[in-house]
């Protein structure tokens with residue numbers, strides 16, 4: 001990159017400096033995908049984010065979804081500061097943890113009991129362990145394209161490359177990382193999302209061996225793929241018939257889809273739910289919630305659940321503020337967020353049409369994804385991971401995202417957009433004004449040579 005003409009010289013210099021200390025210059029692999037350079041930020045406020053070069057972005061990356069309340073909401077900063085003055089961490093109990101647990105019970109009908117952790121990856125570990133201990137069975141059934149954290153177990157069958165997919169009926173249970181315990185893949189059954197009959201056949205094939213079915217209620221880690229009618233009900237029915245646990249991974253959807261999360265939005269009742277991101281609004285906080293009987297193995301100590309920082313008062317103070325903010329929105333939430341997101345989706349679609357760019361936003365609104373169709377690809381809603389890989393032109397999206405970044409609109413590296421409660425109609429209108437020259441630039445420069 002030419003530093004003289006780049007709007008990111010300080011980020012570039014910091015990224016180069018980081019190479020000598022931070023391994024690879026980033027602290028999470030996906031951040032390397034930001035082009036032309038992973039950006040360094042100085043501060044944020046509401047729906048805006050400011051980098052060290054003084055660029056101001058309208059931010060729809062929203063801390064990968066955690067920043068549901070916008071950047072640095074004042075009340076939250078005060079709540080955290082007040083707690084910080086009283087103490088950061090006691091590795092012991094506090095009334096705050098009961099207050100947060102009671103709020104979760106009030107908001108989520110299936111949340112009869114609660115345990116806290118610091119990341120959703122840890123909560124997934126706990127959920128799988130509980131499912132196996134409770135049922136005495138071994139296998140976890142999961143869906144292609146759904147992400148459940150970066151642990152050995154969370155990533156099996158997540159996003160296999162197309163040449164290793166395996167048969168339609170028998171999706172491969174590959175792991176994308178080196179260094180895992182190889183037998184871990186054998187503890188999983190992978191199924192395709194949004195094909196109820198295929199799912200029934202997968203469960204029948206492993207009858208009597210399935211401890212749990214885990215899923216993202218809306219598949220936000222591959223495109224933004226909502227469940228087809230009847231799918232979540234079929235998962236419930238199959239879990240009941242098999243004596244398996246239904247585990248909803250609501251790390252992204254939690255509180256973004258309403259106080260009752262996506263399970264209330266779609267009308268299902270899982271046994272265990274993984275919560276992360278928006279439960280902490282940007283602090284490292286996560287929770288496992290679910291029906292009391294499934295916590296018996298934890299309560300008896302048969303299943304080990306631990307963590308030095310679990311339920312630390314600093315994160316609890318933040319979470320209490322976040323949950324109160326959601327509760328204050330009343331039963332109408334997420335209507336306003338959905339409407340604002342739809343406005344942005346429609347505006348982006350309009351720009352795509354104007355500039356002849358084959359880009360199709362999809363999703364409920366409060367979160368959505370922009371699919372860039374490959375030449376000749378079918379239009380219409382993306383229904384599954386395989387469908388997505390076949391139709392989405394990832395390099396083309398990366399180019400458009402880069403153009404958007406240059407015009408100070410920030411979406412997620414892989415095509416997802418999050419709305420926050422701090423975004424206003426004026427933010428959306430301004431984002432679309434900024435996006436117009438970005439679309440024009442993309443249309444002029446693509447296909448890139």
Ligand SMILES: Cc1ncc(COP(=O)(O)O)c(C=O)c1O
Nearest residue numbers: 119120121147148149249251276
């Ligand atoms: C659905 C889902 N589950 C689990 C995780 C893991 O969360 P964390 O990064 O907090 O460990 C993520 C993270 O993006 C996620 O999207």
